[in-house]
Amino acid sequence: MALNQQVFKTRALTAIIFVAIMLAGLLISSWTFAILFFVIHWGCWTEFDQLFKKIYPKYLAADLRITNLPRLIGCGFLVYCLPHHYTIAGVELDFIGILIMVVGAVKFISLWARAGTLRPLLLKGAVLGLLYISLSWGLMIHLRFFYFLQYPLGFMAALTLVAGVWINDTMQYMVGSLIGKTPFSKISPNKTLEGTIGGSLLCIIVVSSIGYYFVDKNAGWLFIVVSAIAAIAGTAGDLLESKIKRLAGVKDSGHFMPGHGGFLDRFDSLIVSTPLVWLAAQLWVALS
Structure with a gap:
């Protein structure tokens, strides 16, 4: 009984903290909204990568430099989905987002071309991750400013x-x-x-x-x-x-x-x- 009560207290406390962080991120400002979903995007990508490795054990042998690049490309897409009139150091965010995506894609292709038999699996992981995770959170950020x-x-x-x-x-x-x-x-x-x-x-x-x-x-x-x-x-x-x-x-x-x-x-x-x-x-x- 004591163990069940402890589990319930842990779940309840975690849920309260989670709701408080979500509400703060959603409501305080446009920037907290964007930061919130950048964090969620990164966390979802991390877990997707871990699950993909369990489903396809051969993926474990892939170079981390190439398996992490789709996540970076996804971050570029999220930056691109922010309002284009927003700037950092005078540079518009849409340009920064496109630059991140292009550089990430070029680097991915160059490493992927030398990956041998792992190429189909690497491409599958990249495409599925971008469609399943990055597309959704990028559109969520874009929706916020619509x-x-x-x-x-x-x-x-x-x-x-x-x-x-x-x-x-x-x-x-x-x-x-x-x-x-x-x-x-x-x-x-x-x-x-x-x-x-x-x-x-x-x-x-x-x-x-x-x-x-x-x-x-x-x-x-x-x-x-x-x-x-x-x-x-x-x-x-x-x-x-x-x-x-x-x-x-x-x-x-x-x-x-x-x-x-x-x-x-x-x-x-x-x-x-x-x-x-x-x-x-x-x-x-x-x-x-």
């Missing part, structure tokens, strides 16, 4: 998405614990069909209602669309990460949060949801 007629459309969408993913996870767990009986997927045996469907519907209802009545009645469509993406794509993201962990033969992607797992465990739903929310925002503006 405006429509002076309206902070992207910022609203980003905050709604983060809240939607958290609420969706909570609702699915609660509904599944209360009435869940039918297994939803072999990949994630703890998920139930009742919990997944019921929790997703509750997520859409709760997020849409809070957004409409307490945030902005004129943006009701935004809360409905983003919460629906958080519920559906977020669940898909969770299942995808579970599949990757199963292939790697591990329970958690990492241990940066005691009692809660790693970066990928915490942000798997956002990774898949973010590109869809970004696309929805672009389409809405294009069709307006």
Whole structure:
């Protein structure tokens, strides 16, 4: 009993600290938002690299100089996704981001060309990592600064998405614990069909209602669309990460949060949801 209480206290304290850091990063300023997702990007890449090595043991023999370069290219993409009028020492960030990506890509190609039989595996790891991790977090940062007629459309969408993913996870767990009986997927045996469907519907209802009545009645469509993406794509993201962990033969992607797992465990739903929310925002503006 004492051990269970200690585990609960550890998980609760970790969750409180995690939420406090996330809220601070999301809300204090545009720079804290960007820094937050740069850190998340780096942590997710680190864990992805470790999982990839477990799935493909031959990857362990690869030179670290080449396996770390895709992560650097991804960082360049995140820099490029910051507002282009932002500057460092008078140099615009889009130029800095492009420079990092080009230099990283040239160096990667030069080392990759001499990697022999490891070339297919190195290319696979680089492409999958960039698409799975860097694309999502770059688009999240770009979404943060997306405006429509002076309206902070992207910022609203980003905050709604983060809240939607958290609420969706909570609702699915609660509904599944209360009435869940039918297994939803072999990949994630703890998920139930009742919990997944019921929790997703509750997520859409709760997020849409809070957004409409307490945030902005004129943006009701935004809360409905983003919460629906958080519920559906977020669940898909969770299942995808579970599949990757199963292939790697591990329970958690990492241990940066005691009692809660790693970066990928915490942000798997956002990774898949973010590109869809970004696309929805672009389409809405294009069709307006």
